[in-house]
Amino acid sequence: MMISAQNYGDKMKEYHYTGPVEHKFSPYAFNGGTVLAVAGDDFAIVASDTRLSEGYTIHSRDSPKCYKLTDTTVLGCSGFHGDCLTLTKIIEARLKMYKHSNNKTMTSGAIAAMLSTILYGRRFFPYYVYNIIGGLDEEGRGAVYSFDPVGSYQRDSYKAGGSASAMLQPLLDNQIGFKNMEKVEQLPLSLEKAEQLIKDVFISAAERDVYTGDALKLCIVTKEGIREEIMPLRKD
Amino acid sequence: MKMALLDVCGISDWVKEDTFNPESASVDRVNHFSFAAREPEFAVPIGVDPAEFLKPLTESEDGVEGVRIKLEHGTTTLAFKFQHGVMVAVDSRASSGSYVSTQMFKKVIEINPYLLGTMSGSAADCVYWERVLAKECRIYKLRNKERISVSAASKLLANMVANYRGMGLSMGTMICGWDKKGPGLYYVDEDGLRLSGNMFSTGSGSSYAYGVMDSGFRYDLTVPEAYDLAQRAIFHATHRDAYSGGTVNMYHMKESGWIKVSQEDVGDLYHRFAAEKK
Numbered sequence: 001m002m003i004s005a006q007n008y009g010d011k012m013k014e015y016h017y018t019g020p021v022e023h024k025f026s027p028y029a030f031n032g033g034t035v036l037a038v039a040g041d042d043f044a045i046v047a048s049d050t051r052l053s054e055g056y057t058i059h060s061r062d063s064p065k066c067y068k069l070t071d072t073t074v075l076g077c078s079g080f081h082g083d084c085l086t087l088t089k090i091i092e093a094r095l096k097m098y099k100h101s102n103n104k105t106m107t108s109g110a111i112a113a114m115l116s117t118i119l120y121g122r123r124f125f126p127y128y129v130y131n132i133i134g135g136l137d138e139e140g141r142g143a144v145y146s147f148d149p150v151g152s153y154q155r156d157s158y159k160a161g162g163s164a165s166a167m168l169q170p171l172l173d174n175q176i177g178f179k180n181m182e183k184v185e186q187l188p189l190s191l192e193k194a195e196q197l198i199k200d201v202f203i204s205a206a207e208r209d210v211y212t213g214d215a216l217k218l219c220i221v222t223k224e225g226i227r228e229e230i231m232p233l234r235k236d
Numbered sequence: 237m238k239m240a241l242l243d244v245c246g247i248s249d250w251v252k253e254d255t256f257n258p259e260s261a262s263v264d265r266v267n268h269f270s271f272a273a274r275e276p277e278f279a280v281p282i283g284v285d286p287a288e289f290l291k292p293l294t295e296s297e298d299g300v301e302g303v304r305i306k307l308e309h310g311t312t313t314l315a316f317k318f319q320h321g322v323m324v325a326v327d328s329r330a331s332s333g334s335y336v337s338t339q340m341f342k343k344v345i346e347i348n349p350y351l352l353g354t355m356s357g358s359a360a361d362c363v364y365w366e367r368v369l370a371k372e373c374r375i376y377k378l379r380n381k382e383r384i385s386v387s388a389a390s391k392l393l394a395n396m397v398a399n400y401r402g403m404g405l406s407m408g409t410m411i412c413g414w415d416k417k418g419p420g421l422y423y424v425d426e427d428g429l430r431l432s433g434n435m436f437s438t439g440s441g442s443s444y445a446y447g448v449m450d451s452g453f454r455y456d457l458t459v460p461e462a463y464d465l466a467q468r469a470i471f472h473a474t475h476r477d478a479y480s481g482g483t484v485n486m487y488h489m490k491e492s493g494w495i496k497v498s499q500e501d502v503g504d505l506y507h508r509f510a511a512e513k514k
Contacts (some may be wrong), residue, residue, distance in 0.1 A: 003400075010455070021363065026300050026301045026303065027281070027295070028300070028303040028305075029301075030302055030303050052362050055302075075310075080303070113328035114362075116363070116364070117364070119281060119360070119366045120360055121277045121278060122404060123278060123364075123405075124278060124279070124280045124281065124289075124290060124404070125279050125280055125281040125286065125290075125363070126290075126305055128303065129306055146337075146338070148306070148307055148332060148337065148359065148360060149305050149307060149359035150304075150307055150358075150361075151360045151363070151364060152307075152330070152358075152359035152360035152363050153363075154338065154340075154341060154342060156340075159338075165335075183502070236261065
């Protein structure tokens with residue numbers, strides 16, 4: 001079958017286009033990072049790595065993605081850092097407004113419902129943020145709420161979000177949710193076991209995801225308050 | 237032109253100014269200091285058609301310059317009327333692209349003890365608009381001292397989303413209830429399509445569910461037979477559709493209100509049906 005040189009030449013032009021190319025301004029960027037939250041009977045842990053990257057560059061090794069909202073609630077957000085900052089600013093303002101109008105602090109469930117409507121208010125120009133809220137509910141039990149960028153949410157007992165979420169979530173499903181295991185004793189998760197599991201899981205994530213690493217910050221929420229812990233991870 | 241027609245009909249005096257208007261969308265109208273705390277506001281990117289702006293970000297493989305916003309989708313839901321009321325059954329998988337975000341998503345929203353709404357398509361759209369619908373139904377009940385009819389509730393939802401037609405909403409929902417006229421079942425779409433019917437199935441796995449439902453359906457099914465049929469239809473859809481799975485949640489709408497019948501994992505159902513075959 002003979003292909004004429006001219007036909008072939010036209011095809012080459014399509015693949016090696018050398019004229020001017022239009023680049024539109026994109027309002028989004030991907031800054032990486034992984035967030036994880038686990039709920040127990042009387043505690044909740046929100047953990048995130050602290051690397052801030054863009055493309056091949058690491059902008060910062062000390063940019064944690066957990067934001068303390070109230071004494072019983074922590075928000076983890078990953079995705080586009082600019083939107084994370086604005087979103088947390090708006091949430092903090094709304095929390096203050098609620099406190100002034102209602103003379104009480106917002107509960108975790110209320111914060112989750114509010115965040116859902118804040119995110120949906122940008123349905124047509126979304127906040128590029130994957131949110132996970134971890135905290136204690138009104139009865140003192142651990143609660144985790146996970147969101148998609150436009151506000152779909154629900155309560156879980158554990159959830160991973162961000163760049164390494166697809167690697168972490170199956171491991172959590174197996175170790176915390178006892179999925180795909182038969183005839184195992186389903187013990188409730190203790191605080192110590194949860195902390196150790198999260199550290200191990202992030203060490204694995206740092207191995208295989210380029211956007212995750214540098215350090216791990218844990219925010220442990222119990223009825224005594226919020227305790228923070230930092231552990232180093234791979235810096236490469 | 238649309239505005240001129242509204243003026244002539246005298247509707248523009250009281251129609252809400254929340255329809256998308258390209259001219260005014262080029263000015264940033266969102267007040268960044270009110271945070272939509274009192275009036276619901278929708279922020280829109282300036283100077284571009286929102287649907288055109290959002291499509292490459294959410295739907296193409298690579299997104300825009302490496303940024304891909306993954307929204308949660310997917311599903312199989314079904315509902316049918318029979319002699320003892322309305323059966324509603326849904327799966328519980330929510331996927332973002334090819335990643336399964338959760339296997340335990342609640343796709344039936346309990347609007348009030350006599351009204352249920354199902355969700356398929358974009359999770360956030362369904363949850364948000366059905367929550368607004370729940371609010372409107374509650375306001376109706378307070379103002380009129382009687383429960384809203386299924387017909388009116390579905391009409392409210394259809395009209396709300398029709399305002400945002402063409403902007404990229406994705407929502408296929410069934411509004412089921414029991415009112416003065418008896419059992420009611422309506423299908424409402426993101427285009428504002430609203431259909432009354434006796435049997436509907438929506439979502440990526442709907443064709444599989446229709447096949448099973450149609451072959452087993454009779455109006456005079458007994459209650460256990462109806463439960464079994466609804467469960468099997470969703471199960472078979474989850475078996476063949478990649479975007480459906482998790483658990484089968486079933487509700488039964490009776491004259492006294494809805495009851496949640498069961499929530500069974502699809503894996504357990506598989507073993508149960510396989511054992512029955514032997």
